[in-house]
Amino acid sequence: MKPPSNPRSGILLVDKPQGITSHDVVARARKSIGTRKVGHAGTLDPMATGLLVLGVNNSTRLLTWIVGLDKEYTATIRLGAASNTDDADGDLGQRVDAAALAAVSAEAIATEVAALTGPISQRPSSVSAIKVDGTRAYTLVRAGEEIVLAERPVTVRAFDVLDTRRADWIDLDVRVECSTGTYIRALARDLGAALGVGGHLTALRRTRIGPFTVDAASGLDADLAPAMLEPAEVATTLFAQVRLDAQHSADLAHGKRIPLSVESDRPIAAIDPDGRLIGLVENIAGRAHVLVNFPPDTRHEEGTA
Structure with a gap:
């Protein structure tokens, strides 16, 4: 006979580390809390870190109203080459030469960042979890198919450049506040394309979902059951x-x-x-x-x- 499962319901804020999937986080939360019924309100890619909101037992019913909340991220966008996955985990295309990169001015970056702020039409990354004829887009891409997803309306409420570093690349540290369904990888791709030098994401951290912030989240090494928020x-x-x-x-x-x-x-x-x-x-x-x-x-x- 297995021991009784933990019946307590609640919402859990977790700070996901880099290099594991969101499903890995759910599996570890199940083990830590002692229940099978754990769901999440939106995934993060393995390369990304930051806030995951989990629902436990009956509180999985609350996730419907959390998944659609606005999000906030910090990220690093690297200008100088595109990637087939729009991030550093993919294969990079040809790098632009040093002269082309040097010609990208701070004013040009600011202009194109402003153009990607507000209500925009965005084409999701081809390696997203969006389904195409019942199959995840990233599954089709990894099988060798070329996928171009339809554009969709999203809102980028803030797109702030926090720091700019110029060496072999132009690296932009940015902060983004956006509606659900916005792909930060796609912002990196589109910014690089608009500047004519290509761009991809090298770091991503989700810092907020609605009113919930990563500062209040627990690490996976913690005892997660006491950290659950009451429904x-x-x-x-x-x-x-x-x-x-x-x-x-x-x-x-x-x-x-x-x-x-x-x-x-x-x-x-x-x-x-x-x-x-x-x-x-x-x-x-x-x-x-x-x-x-x-x-x-x-x-x-x-x-x-």
Whole structure:
């Protein structure tokens, strides 16, 4: 008989190290916490570091509302050659000569960075996880197929050049705030193309997802179970809240449309008298319509080996 799994639900902020996949992080979190039910709100490439938001047990239901939040990154863009993966993990194309690189002025960089800021149309990297006829694009590329994905609208709210280093390359340390679905690798590619010298990403770190920052995240070497955030804490950080009495809490948990005075065009977090998240609801004509419920955590036995 396997030991009982950890029934506790919560949201976990993890600082992903370089060189492992996001799925590796999930696997290690499962082992550390003692449960199989762990999901994530958006992956990071193996070369990238920074914030991963994990949902544990019933709190995986919250991930739907976290994955679409704005993101913030710091990155290093290298100008002087393109890459077939738009980053340093791929094969570099021909490098431009020193004269062409020297001709790229700070003013030209600023102009093209500004052109990539705001609402833009972006072609995702061909090695992204976007599916093409049911298969991930990166799988097709690694099998030798040439993939050109359709452009899509994204918003780059900030694209700041923090430092510029000139030697054999031009390396730009940048900070980017963007909508979900924005590819920083694609920004590097497009900036290099606009400047006529090619560009690719050499470092990437996700520093924020919505209100959650990497400064509050745990390393993978930590005991992760105590680091989980309570579902109610997360939900009330993201949404307006309504505090319910015991009767209304029970009614809502059973799907009844209880009276609701809180107005919001986004979900509303319903909290019971003990501070537990009952569900996310929307106000329709003064009644709470349940978007998703969060049952109490219940310990159970795993099946036999």
